Amino acid sequence: MAYQSFHPPVRTLMGPGPSDVNPRILEAMSRPTIGHLDPAFVGMMEEMKDLLRYAFQTDNALTMPVSAPGSAGMETCFVNLVEPGDKVVVCQNGVFGGRMKENVERCGGTAVMVEDAWGAAVDADKVDDVLKANPDARLLAFVHAETSTGAISDAKALAALAHRHDCLVIADTVTSLGGSPLKVSEWGLDAVYSGTQKCLSCTPGLSPVTFSDRAVEAVKKRKSKVQSWFMDLNLVLGYWGGEGKRAYHHTAPINALYGLHEALVILHEEGIEHAWQRHQDNHLALRAGLEAMGLSFVVKAASRLPQLNAVSIPAGVDDAAVRARLLQEYNLEIGAGLGPMAGKIWRIGLMGFASNRTNVLLCLGALDAVLGDMGASIERGVAVGAAMQAYTQASA
Numbered sequence: 001m002a003y004q005s006f007h008p009p010v011r012t013l014m015g016p017g018p019s020d021v022n023p024r025i026l027e028a029m030s031r032p033t034i035g036h037l038d039p040a041f042v043g044m045m046e047e048m049k050d051l052l053r054y055a056f057q058t059d060n061a062l063t064m065p066v067s068a069p070g071s072a073g074m075e076t077c078f079v080n081l082v083e084p085g086d087k088v089v090v091c092q093n094g095v096f097g098g099r100m101k102e103n104v105e106r107c108g109g110t111a112v113m114v115e116d117a118w119g120a121a122v123d124a125d126k127v128d129d130v131l132k133a134n135p136d137a138r139l140l141a142f143v144h145a146e147t148s149t150g151a152i153s154d155a156k157a158l159a160a161l162a163h164r165h166d167c168l169v170i171a172d173t174v175t176s177l178g179g180s181p182l183k184v185s186e187w188g189l190d191a192v193y194s195g196t197q198k199c200l201s202c203t204p205g206l207s208p209v210t211f212s213d214r215a216v217e218a219v220k221k222r223k224s225k226v227q228s229w230f231m232d233l234n235l236v237l238g239y240w241g242g243e244g245k246r247a248y249h250h251t252a253p254i255n256a257l258y259g260l261h262e263a264l265v266i267l268h269e270e271g272i273e274h275a276w277q278r279h280q281d282n283h284l285a286l287r288a289g290l291e292a293m294g295l296s297f298v299v300k301a302a303s304r305l306p307q308l309n310a311v312s313i314p315a316g317v318d319d320a321a322v323r324a325r326l327l328q329e330y331n332l333e334i335g336a337g338l339g340p341m342a343g344k345i346w347r348i349g350l351m352g353f354a355s356n357r358t359n360v361l362l363c364l365g366a367l368d369a370v371l372g373d374m375g376a377s378i379e380r381g382v383a384v385g386a387a388m389q390a391y392t393q394a395s396a
């Protein structure tokens with residue numbers, strides 16, 4: 001067998017992540033690997049922490065990327081803050097809240113669940129009732145942007161409630177970072193994790209996290225050791241902390257970090273408010289096209305994520321066949337439904353670099369052609385025009 005180099009096809013990624021990677025990031029990642037204690041690398045790390053503070057809109061000293069995907073950022077927050085016997089109020093309105101429950105229980109804690117329908121935002125009134133009924137709870141955990149359903153929750157209001165009840169806040173911002181307004185310090189989010197492959201449009205595999213001083217204090221005051229050696233922040237900070245000499249903890253993923261640095265430079269150049277606005281503008285154009293075609297959104301307008309558009313699959317349409325044709329004929333990837341929504345919805349991502357006019361028009365044109373060809377009951381030939389009209393109105 002003569003094995004050959006792998007050359008992936010060039011796709012347009014409009015699913016729930018990874019999103020299209022900006023070529024500038026791929027180019028940055030191909031630069032020479034240097035040592036992870038090299039002074040030049042250490043200088044880049046310090047800059048990266050500042051850029052992450054900008055992206056998270058925080059001045060938290062402990063702000064850094066965990067060397068593993070978003071799920072590891074999630075685990076970092078839970079293993080450091082949850083001790084055996086702790087009670088944690090966990091909000092679930094999709095897949096990722098369920099993983100938070102799993103994390104709490106594996107840390108020896110008790111999860112008190114606040115459940116909302118898939119596709120709905122977290123209901124702050126219900127959270128308030130549960131916090132009142134559980135005065136011994138130490139933490140409130142919720143997902144800001146539920147990628148499984150396309151719903152955004154009011155992180156600011158939830159954090160305010162938590163603090164009123166003396167709880168620290170763990171927030172999943174994997175899909176919101178860089179795509180939707182997120183103000184970590186102003187809103188008082190204490191332990192926050194994200195990912196690189198959604199609205200930062202970097203390659204997958206790193207998880208930016210940020211911890212408030214209150215959260216760091218709680219980690220330092222733990223009665224028991226953090227059960228994960230790799231994620232124990234007390235140890236990781238010996239490398240990322242920047243106070244005094246850097247100690248070897250694990251070999252940092254050097255080139256992946258070049259990529260994240262470049263992604264953050266790009267975000268800084270654009271300006272974060274502009275990035276939020278761009279996501280919103282492209283969402284409105286996509287929405288105009290999808291609705292003109294006759295497709296309907298799963299989430300009601302007030303809690304819709306601009307970067308993740310969940311639409312119901314029209315009756316009688318074969319979900320997998322449509323996605324396969326989009327991939328084969330248009331090199332276009334859109335996302336399938338997860339869990340109870342599998343086979344019922346599509347998740348169309350407009351994340352980061354992929355949130356642009358070309359992608360909106362490609363996706364609408366391709367869906368129009370494929371659904372029309374398969375005999376679905378849609379309005380044909382109007383989607384692209386409706387989107388173009390939305391852009392004209394937005395710039396008028």
Ligand SMILES: *Cc1c(COP(=O)(O)O)cnc(C)c1O
Nearest residue numbers: 069070071096145147174175195
């Ligand atoms: C993608 C995602 C994760 C998990 O990130 P991975 O990088 O796949 O581990 C967690 N939470 C949310 C809301 C996500 O969208």
